Amino acid sequence: MQNFQEFAPGTTAIVVGVQLPEDNPAIVADDLAELVALLSTLGIPVAGRIVQKRSKLSPSCMLGTGKVEELRDLARSCGARLVVVDRPLSPPQIRNLEEITGCQVTDRSGVILDIFARHARTNEAKTQVEIARLEYLLPRLSGAWTHLHRQRGGGVASRGMGEKQIEVDRRRARERIARLKAQLKNIAREKATQRKSRRNELKVALVGYTNSGKTTVMNALTHAKFQAKNALFVTLDANVRVLDPATRPKILLSDTVGFIRNLPHSLIESFKSTLEEVIDADLLLHVVDLSHPNYQAQMDATRKVLREIGADEVPVITVFNKIDSVEDKFLPRIMRGAHPRSIAISALNDEDIVRLRDHVYAVFADAFICADVEIPAEKVDVIRLMFNSCMVLASDYATEGVARFHIQGPEAAIARLKPHVVKTWHPEPRGRKNHAKIGSI
Ligand SMILES: Nc1nc2c(ncn2[C@@H]2O[C@H](COP(=O)(O)OP(=O)(O)O)[C@@H](O)[C@H]2O)c(=O)[nH]1
Ligand SMILES: [Mg+2]
Structure with missing residues (x-):
């Protein structure tokens, strides 16, 4: 092509x-x-x-x-x-x-x-792009052939010959697509195993229009150094990092391909395995470039793609970004008021990043429950699991052979400590107005 x-x-x-x-x-x-x-x-x-x-x-x-x-x-x-x-x-x-x-x-x-x-850098991204390109090319193959034919200065060759060639090209393209899809399935299986190993962590995925500042937010929140650039579609693979400074349970942040209006459907289809990070997340951060004149249309386009990939059920925090470049100084406040759970930031401002980090943690913490647990001291693995997946508010090692803890964490994490849980209760709501609770974690 x-x-x-x-x-x-x-x-x-x-x-x-x-x-x-x-x-x-x-x-x-x-x-x-x-x-x-x-x-x-x-x-x-x-x-x-x-x-x-x-x-x-x-x-x-x-x-x-x-x-x-x-x-x-x-x-x-x-x-x-x-x-x-x-x-x-x-x-x-x-x-x-x-x-x-x-x-x-x-x-x-x-x-x-x-x-x-x-x-495309990784094997997965390359495979996905090649499938999308071939699928885009398939119905256009007749055009490509005529084009080729004309370039060669032809015009006398019979139409029948051209058509035969098109059939061969189409068949080859279909076979190649089938092979690539099988490869992609294997890659997806490996990634699913990786994701399973992260089930003790809370997963947050950055989504949003291309160039809205996702990678900049990712780098700031995790102290990573991924390439952030004023260009479109720099990030194609899903990068995963721990929110830094680390929380308990750990919060994993993933940054992936951005969206755009009229994204070719074949691309969305073939990028589904990369976008699994999004579907699988406990929370989405929808990054919006509020300094862009058409931020509203960009938000709509992002939501449309989220619906298409089946991620519209995942809770969302809207992050209005680039407020340092917004001319109308009232706009960030208006948008925050209009969108529950939203926050307005400049990803270039350190204080804003700390606010965003706290906001993300608070949204999770609103759904945490409290528990008292008693774990036999020799059950080192269980104690380690507890420290990794919950916040330990108090500990008591006074009784020999048994350690007692007062912990707070996601219901699912506390359920994994089941035989050792003495009692659980819901903490007092903290009366925060700006973000609703997340029920699904
Ligand atoms: N002025 C300003 N520029 C930003 C902000 N956040 C990101 N950018 C810039 O916007 C461009 C795109 O950022 P990037 O993180 O690569 O966007 P992505 O495509 O969503 O990953 C880069 O030039 C960033 O430096 C911000 O809060 N304010
Ligand atoms: Mg990026």
Whole structure:
């Protein structure tokens, strides 16, 4: 399939938006700005933008005839060799547009897939991206073939030959997809085992729009040094670290791939195993870039993907980030009021990070129960498990052969100490207003 890296340095692109009567013009403009940012992540500058208002999409070229000619002239005048349309294109639309403009033509999904391919580091991410690319390519194979055929200066070869070749290509692609999916299943199995070993810990997953500051928050909360960058889709793998300074039980934080509007469905599908971290979490931190003009649409897009991957049942804290860059100084307060359990921070501010850490812990602690336990002193493993999974508020070693503890922790952790639990009770609610309790831990 197309690979923009093949372009010589200095290649420029034209981006094209289509505005239908039902579209909000601000969102169309923002989508186009986002497409420009996506291309800049690939190192491709944009020489021109075209937006066409239409009453409906044309099946042949997407755009009207006059607009396509305008596009061709613009591409010629600024030497652009790539046209990117911000809507899904069908194979005939790509073919027709390429024919008329003389440029390589692709859509938003094509660009996103290219970025993912470039940023995939681990075996899992590489496998996932390859599946997504092949699935994107499959229905477009006829276009790719014609394109290849034309490039070779053909035109006389019989149509039948081309079609046979397409069948072969399609079959090969399907076989490869099946093989990659089997590999992915094995990787997923290993990861499931890893996750099981973390069942004594509380799991928090960072989610949010790409570039909202997830990795910056992750680094600040865990003192890690993952790459945070003003670019799209830098993080593709799930990174897991312990919240630092450590709590009891430990809280594990995971940072993973960000979301975007119109994320290709094949990508969501194939990234499901990476996104298991999200589905499996006890709590999500939904990081929102509040300084972005369309933060609302970005929040909606994130929620939509969460629903698609089946993570909409997991409790969420909304983290309004980048408040240092928000012009309207009342906005963070308004948003906090409008969203229960939310918090407004700048990930670049140390005090805000401490507040966020305390907020996360407090949300968990609200669901903790208290217990008195008595454990025979020789049961070292049980005592270790207790220290790892609960907060020990008092201990008493006065009686020989038995250790007594007053502890607080998640119900599930205390249930694991069952034969040694003398009594349990729910502590007094602390009357915190801003976040509800989490029932599921
Ligand atoms: N001004 C400001 N910039 C931030 C803040 N948090 C993150 N950033 C910047 O936003 C960009 C994207 O951050 P990153 O953590 O990589 O976003 P991710 O794609 O969600 O992981 C980087 O340039 C960060 O330095 C913040 O609170 N304030
Ligand atoms: Mg990141």
